[in-house]
Amino acid sequence: MGTFCFVLTIALCLSFTTEHNYYEQSFEEFFASGVADKEFTLADTDPELLNAAVFHAVNEMRSQKGKLPFQYSPELQKLVNVYLSKVENKSFISGEAIRKKFAKSILKDAKERGFKGTLVDLNALQSQAISYNNKIFFYNKKDISTDLHLFYGERPAKTDKNQEREAIPFYTYKTFAENAVAQLLKLDEENKVTSKAYKFSACVLQWDYNSLYKSRIPQIKMLQIVGGFQTDLIKEN
Amino acid sequence: MIFIFCAVLSQAQDALDYAKIRDAQELDLSNLDIDTLPSYISSCSRLKRINLNGNRKLKVIDTFKKLAKLPHLEVLQLDYCNLFFLPASIGEFRALKVLSIEGNGIAYLPLTFRDLSLQELNVASNRIDSLNIGFSSLRHLHTFNFSNNEGLSRDYNMDLLATLPLLHTLILQESKSLSSSIGKLRALENLDLARSTMKILPSAISQLLTLKSIDVRGSSDLDVSAFIETIAPLKQLRALRIGDAKMTIVPFNVSKLKSLRDLRIYRAALGRLPVSFKELTLQNIHFVNCSFSAASDFFSELDKMTSLQLIYLEECAVAADQLHIKKQIVNTNVLEQSALVFNTNFNEIAKNHRGETPVMDYDLLTSKVTLTIKKQVTKKRFYFALEPQYGYTEKYLDLFGDKIKAYPELKVYKGIQWEYTGDEMDPDLLKMYALSEKTDKEKAKKKSTVEIYVLNLQDILIYPEKEEDTYVLAFSRGFDTLKIKALPALSLLDAKKIQKWHKSKYENYLQQRIKREEKWLQLDTKYLMVYEKHEIKLEDYRTQLNELYYHAKEK
Numbered sequence: 001m002g003t004f005c006f007v008l009t010i011a012l013c014l015s016f017t018t019e020h021n022y023y024e025q026s027f028e029e030f031f032a033s034g035v036a037d038k039e040f041t042l043a044d045t046d047p048e049l050l051n052a053a054v055f056h057a058v059n060e061m062r063s064q065k066g067k068l069p070f071q072y073s074p075e076l077q078k079l080v081n082v083y084l085s086k087v088e089n090k091s092f093i094s095g096e097a098i099r100k101k102f103a104k105s106i107l108k109d110a111k112e113r114g115f116k117g118t119l120v121d122l123n124a125l126q127s128q129a130i131s132y133n134n135k136i137f138f139y140n141k142k143d144i145s146t147d148l149h150l151f152y153g154e155r156p157a158k159t160d161k162n163q164e165r166e167a168i169p170f171y172t173y174k175t176f177a178e179n180a181v182a183q184l185l186k187l188d189e190e191n192k193v194t195s196k197a198y199k200f201s202a203c204v205l206q207w208d209y210n211s212l213y214k215s216r217i218p219q220i221k222m223l224q225i226v227g228g229f230q231t232d233l234i235k236e237n
Numbered sequence: 238m239i240f241i242f243c244a245v246l247s248q249a250q251d252a253l254d255y256a257k258i259r260d261a262q263e264l265d266l267s268n269l270d271i272d273t274l275p276s277y278i279s280s281c282s283r284l285k286r287i288n289l290n291g292n293r294k295l296k297v298i299d300t301f302k303k304l305a306k307l308p309h310l311e312v313l314q315l316d317y318c319n320l321f322f323l324p325a326s327i328g329e330f331r332a333l334k335v336l337s338i339e340g341n342g343i344a345y346l347p348l349t350f351r352d353l354s355l356q357e358l359n360v361a362s363n364r365i366d367s368l369n370i371g372f373s374s375l376r377h378l379h380t381f382n383f384s385n386n387e388g389l390s391r392d393y394n395m396d397l398l399a400t401l402p403l404l405h406t407l408i409l410q411e412s413k414s415l416s417s418s419i420g421k422l423r424a425l426e427n428l429d430l431a432r433s434t435m436k437i438l439p440s441a442i443s444q445l446l447t448l449k450s451i452d453v454r455g456s457s458d459l460d461v462s463a464f465i466e467t468i469a470p471l472k473q474l475r476a477l478r479i480g481d482a483k484m485t486i487v488p489f490n491v492s493k494l495k496s497l498r499d500l501r502i503y504r505a506a507l508g509r510l511p512v513s514f515k516e517l518t519l520q521n522i523h524f525v526n527c528s529f530s531a532a533s534d535f536f537s538e539l540d541k542m543t544s545l546q547l548i549y550l551e552e553c554a555v556a557a558d559q560l561h562i563k564k565q566i567v568n569t570n571v572l573e574q575s576a577l578v579f580n581t582n583f584n585e586i587a588k589n590h591r592g593e594t595p596v597m598d599y600d601l602l603t604s605k606v607t608l609t610i611k612k613q614v615t616k617k618r619f620y621f622a623l624e625p626q627y628g629y630t631e632k633y634l635d636l637f638g639d640k641i642k643a644y645p646e647l648k649v650y651k652g653i654q655w656e657y658t659g660d661e662m663d664p665d666l667l668k669m670y671a672l673s674e675k676t677d678k679e680k681a682k683k684k685s686t687v688e689i690y691v692l693n694l695q696d697i698l699i700y701p702e703k704e705e706d707t708y709v710l711a712f713s714r715g716f717d718t719l720k721i722k723a724l725p726a727l728s729l730l731d732a733k734k735i736q737k738w739h740k741s742k743y744e745n746y747l748q749q750r751i752k753r754e755e756k757w758l759q760l761d762t763k764y765l766m767v768y769e770k771h772e773i774k775l776e777d778y779r780t781q782l783n784e785l786y787y788h789a790k791e792k
Binding site: 116117118119121190192195196197198228229230231232233234 | 705739
């Protein structure tokens with residue numbers, strides 16, 4: 001029993017020591033560390049790393065536009081996790097519909113989780129999880145060289161001499177995040193993601209399980225909550 | 238009779254001989270029936286203390302004008318002078334540290350009180366209902382005697398006292414009830430509640446963690462055991478004074494006062510000591526005017542207390558052969574001086590003629606402001622209204638409406654609905670009920686929309702609480718009173734626009750507030766000018782009252 005407890009303690013310690021806190025890093029440090037340069041696959045996705053990669057990619061984009069990067073808010077993170085679980089089975093094709101769903105309660109919910117600001121808003125989008133780029137693709141179940149069995153181009157005819165087709169590759173965490181941010185910029189009509197009024201952010205990403213089916217391009221759903229203070233511009237008297 | 242009058246007159250002349258007083262630092266002119274001080278008294282520049290106690294015919298305005306010219310006057314005693322009012326020139330006594338105006342029928346302390354830097358103040362046995370708001374400026378005050386006044390039980394007065402950072406001694410003798418706000422006086426070390434008629438003291442006394450001594454002697458209605466339970470948590474308490482003619486036993490629970498070192502028991506007829514008494518670690522015990530039914534046993538019990546060093550007996554009925562114990566006993570027969578000589582006659586006369594008291598022609602300043610807050614619990618919205626300061630005639634205005642003149646800076650937020658953003662509305666509302674002087678708390682709780690708050694306001698402030706992204710609407714009543722967290726309910730959607738709205742509104746608000754404060758300063762000056770004219774009427778009226786006083790005395 002004693003040995004078991006000892007082993008358990010060591011295991012717990014190890015689990016704590018190996019846990020990354022990506023949000024303590026700046027976006028430069030995060031991307032420079034190379035942690036986001038590896039590919040993620042369906043079977044091997046680190047959700048924490050994915051969330052952090054998008055968070056830092058947003059900050060990189062803000063920095064390029066001359067805005068201060070978002071500060072990570074654990075309170076908003078809690079909220080965004082809860083919200084995602086509520087819309088787990090819904091499609092994010094219309095991000096506005098998701099936003100409207102939570103519009104009334106978002107401020108109250110953020111407060112309940114300890115967020116002090118009173119400006120809170122939400123972005124929702126759905127992004128392709130592989131580097132497909134709207135090219136023609138086909139599904140080949142028999143080819144087991146890739147997890148997804150998805151390949152660029154037309155399915156080869158039996159008469160084709162070259163039966164090999166290029167498999168659609170997975171994104172790296174970084175490239176996926178950059179792609180998602182570009183999409184976010186397009187969809188965010190109110191410029192929440194680039195607004196100076198918001199100082200805090202948290203986001204959560206999850207595979208869209210409905211898209212993981214045969215010939216569909218796998219998608220990842222993303223919820224981002226941004227927060228700020230109404231009284232931010234008032235100078236201290 | 239004529240002989241006595243002449244004797245007093247010659248005494249007064251002798252005491253006021255210029256050659257004698259020219260270089261004096263202290264002057265005792267008490268009970269000399271002086272009506273006018275000689276004008277040369279103003280040239281006694283070394284004078285530090287002057288005692289004018291008992292000079293009931295003294296001309297008030299004239300006396301204060303002359304004394305105000307003394308640059309080093311630190312102690313002024315004017316007890317039992319039937320003053321009836323204090324002139325505004327009191328504010329010119331800049332060096333004054335000790336002021337005693339006990340038993341003068343004074344109902345109001347003038348606004349100029351705020352200019353003093355008093356350390357000790359005795360206003361006992363007057364008719365003061367509400368202390369002036371300027372009182373909170375007495376930052377150096379450490380001893381205050383407010384005994385036997387009408388406003389003893391007012392929360393407001395306690396709130397004001399709580400603003401004084403150095404106040405360590407508070408004398409509230411003759412209390413009929415005590416505000417629970419006394420718990421806010423966190424620096425208090427000595428509390429004198431002698432001769433109170435309360436049965437139970439407010440539990441808030443247990444919050445006075447710095448209290449070192451407490452005096453409840455002569456409080457014959459007090460449940461002493463319950464009182465000891467109340468003060469038991471006070472770990473700093475070293476001295477306790479209890480006892481009255483009805484007291485026959487030392488309460489058994491006195492042993493709970495573990496830090497007690499000095500116990501004084503007054504006028505008790507004591508039997509045996511409780512067994513638990515030995516658990517005390519007393520160093521001194523005093524018995525004043527006490528009798529003992531079994532003195533030998535009583536003192537031999539005391540003899541067994543190892544920590545006890547001295548036993549004082551003053552005016553106690555104990556035979557010498559009953560005191561054969563090892564402990565040192567100090568046995569004296571000096572009568573204790575009465576703490577207060579009451580001057581109820583003048584107070585009664587002043588009180589009964591209240592209706593005839595001269596009223597200021599120009600009602601420029603009223604210290605009381607009535608604020609009404611209406612709550613709508615369901616919508617979490619507050620509606621504010623107030624009865625403004627500085628003589629404006631409008632009543633119960635919408636605090637953020639367009640008619641507010643007293644606080645014009647609030648117009649900036651005209652028409653804005655403030656949404657409550659505090660953690661819990663109910664505790665905040667309860668706080669308001671507690672501060673209310675008029676509202677029936679139980680009724681107020683039941684209604685959805687009620688007028689709930691009546692108070693004296695020093696100021697109404699709005700300031701951002703940036704860490705919580707809200708505003709605090711602060712209604713000062715003494716120290717740290719009512720703060721409501723609220724945020725304007727805006728219909729704007731764009732975050733940038735919202736932030737800009739707040740910025741511009743608040744900047745505008747600040748500018749208006751500075752203007753208003755400047756205007757109030759001007760109004761204060763104008764008020765003082767009007768008050769000085771009013772003083773002449775008060776002086777005439779006081780002469781009439783004094784005649785009534787002497788008439789009643791002769792009878």
